[in-house]
Amino acid sequence: MSITGQLLIGGAGVRGQNGEFRAIDAQSGEPFGIAFGGATREDLDAACALADDAFDRYRETTLEARAVFLETIGHNIMALGDQLISRCMAETGLPRARIEGERARTVGQLALFASVVRSGDFLDARIDPALPGRTPLPRVDLRMRNIAIGPVAVFGASNFPLAFSVAGGDTAAAFAAGCPVIVKAHSAHPGTSELVGLAIAQAVRECGLPQGVFSLLFDSGRSIGQALVADRRVKAVGFTGSRAGGMALLKIAHNRPEPVPVYAEMSSINPVILLAGALAERADAIAQQFVTSLTLGAGQFCTNPGLVLAVDGDALRAFERAAAAALASVPAATMLTPGIHAAYRAGVERLRGHVDVELLAEGAAGGRYDAPGALFATSADAFAAQPALREEMFGPASLVVRCADTGALLRLIKSLEGQLTTAVHLNDADHDALRALLPTLENKAGRILVNGFGTGVEVGHAMIHGGPFPATSDTRTTSVGSRAIERFLRPVSYQDLPSTLLPAALRSDNPLGVAQRIDGRVVRGGAAV
Template identity: 45%
Template sequence: MSISGKNLIAGEWSGDFTKGFSATNAVKNEPMPEVFADASETEVEQAIARAHQAFASYSQLPAVQRAKFLRTIGEQIVALGDELVEMACAETGLPAMRIQGERGRTVGQLGLFADLLEQGEYQGVFDAADAERQPLPKPDTRLGYLPLGVVGVFAASNFPLAFSTAGGDTASALAAGCPVVMKAHAAHPGTAELVAQAISKAIELCDIDAGVFSLIQGKNYAIASQIVTHPMVKAVGFTGSERVGMILQQQINQRPEPIPFYGELGSVNPQFIMADKLATEASTLAENLVASLMMGQGQFCTSPGIWSYVKSVDTPVFEQAASAAIAATEAGVMLTPAMAESYKKTVASWQSIDGVELLAQGQSGVAHFTQAALFVTDLTTFKANTVLQEEVFGPCALILRLQDEQELAEFIGLLKGNLTAAIHATDKDMAQSRTVALSVAHKVGRLIYNQMPTGVEVCASMNHGGPFPASTDLRTTSVGSEAIKRFQRPICYQNMPNELLPQLLRS
């Protein structure tokens, strides 16, 4: 397929290249040849209006037909073949194996929701009538779920497939019966267009209203504001920085009609290393943490950013092993030059903080590549410098040496909300692990034992969210079968005749 550089507006490709932009080849650090059009205010308006029109028919589409649509999208994504992989690799600098795996996850997510729709997983709750109940008879009540309406989705920078055009937010919204207006990420517009072409083909094959999906390209910040404030948009899914997320949240809060904003904004994913684990497996654990940190050049939302333990005679063994592993890492490319520059500035600023020591750095490389960095500090310095408590997007980790159990409890109290935390322990550490787990559970959406935080299983029991700023709604997940509930609302039907009930609620 060829890249048009245009926006997909309800089945039609359009775009004015007067204000066009290009992505950057992340590895070569040079502009890519494709030019993309900044969407106009009119095009965004058309996309939202057509999505609103499509909602009338799409929301009534039987579950089995929505399932077929989701599967067809997956088939069309696979049919893109190597072209999709090559484009995504060029735009992000991520290796082909990573993109291939992410493509599999994207198709798998679509298939998961298709399976659940076919199985009647979301059919609702039935409470039968009881005419004999005293003092009043009980009516027949049935709890069902209605799609919210048009959903605005913002693609993630670090997952060009699984959290972008046909990613988890799009898949769960379409599964719920909601049309999607997708704002592509400006770092990988070519990848976004290819996937949009696949979705457009699936719409055609399944004979669905083309307004059910539109792709908006552009670097113009006004596009985001127009989407989140538009009265026809009824929910927003966002993955990005805390700064941008809070701007969008503020704009949503000023709407006459409040709508849900499901934002994933940042996480340091603290690691808690217990005493016996440190004494018996220091070197292995250090190497595993470095390997987890380096996945995607530290650009996973679940990357382990802070490693904590109570100091002991085993501390030097762990730190030496971690330093050696960091020093052996090769310099790598980040998703965009701006992200690489921001990372380098953060690492440089940390080196100027009194009480913070740079333990090790990775190997140097091409000028626009980044080196891994491992720092160490104490609780007093950590408390005094809030910058150390924020997520660093890139291959950087901070070791926090604690003096005793009291400092450990104080550190947990300082933590903001996180997507994950992990406890690394042996059976001998069970008492201490229990104390940590009880406290840390209130700070995270997923608590892990003796495994790394990177990697998210797409299944019914997964929760990918957490207290702010990990996400803007700690009651929801953006991964797994429960993600669909973000784009539905409950409705109770009381004493309704069968003919007036939705299919799944009929006797």
């Protein structure tokens, strides 16, 4: 496929006339390739009108047709071959293995949601049959199912150009729910975005779906993204990015005449808690694993271990020395954009010059936009007193906080903001200590893991990639895993509808064969589950 720099309005290529921009080579910082045209308000209106028109038809497509659509997108992405990989590498600076792995994850997510759609369980079909003879009052016939919420706006993420972007988890979940999607592409990887957008548009045509099921917009500034959230036809928003960006979109969505949900993944420093037994037993091994996680992908993961908490003592200092030695030998890696690199270096310099912070180690220098890892340490008192020490540094930097005792450690954990992940390292002697911490950890994080690190998010049915604010804007939801579909659904109850008018999932003969909760018992294929 050819990269044209065009918008995709209902799948049709349109040249944006609202300014233009070029992709930036991540390693050189220089613009390259064809210019991309920014969308106008008229382009935005056309995309939203098409999505609104397509909604009722698309949400009632058969489960099989929707599943095939998701699988066809995955097939078309794979068919892009090396063109997609090479373009993505140039725009992001990420290595080939990482991009190929992320492509596999993207296609895997689409396949997962295809299986979710086929099962029909997301419909949550419930039937409370009429009881005309019940006394003192008869019961009406009540039936309920989930339906799609409406057109969804998705903002591509900078750090996952495939898995959290045009055909990423938000888009896959929205399509699976039955929602048309309008994607605002991230300006850091526009060529990658257009290629994937073309693969989706091709799938829309191949599957005979309404053209408004998908549109892709480029924005030469911020006005189109903001206007997209404000548009009355958009009923939900998916966003992965900074706290400032997420909060700005939340404000727009909440100030609309009809407020809509914004599912924003924003800020998390992902504390790593080192308990006494584990530290005494394997400080060196934990340090090696920590540095590997910290520097993975130049630290540009939302689950990057940006904070280490432990009781001070010989074992913690041994961990620090081992981590410092390991970090010093890790070569710097190219960051996604010059802007991200500049923000990271500013954050490192801020800590380097802080009176209460000690620089433990810094990685080897690299190219112009490469990011050396950095490890710092401070006291629990300083960390508690200075909110600036809690700010996320997007990159391969972390801060060790030395606590005087377990009481200080617990107080510090309780003072933290919401997190995507919390990792705890322990051995058998630490089980009672973790048992005491668990209630607090459950209140602070969406995912609690033992003897590992948060980088590496499994896409499955039990995964929660979310957490209390500011990790996400809605602590009840996840952006990864099969439960992500729930963000784009709402329940509708039907009372005393004639059987011929009932949605197929709620008919007593159950032509779809989906699970139905009848009088509180789940039944599939005529048998209780």
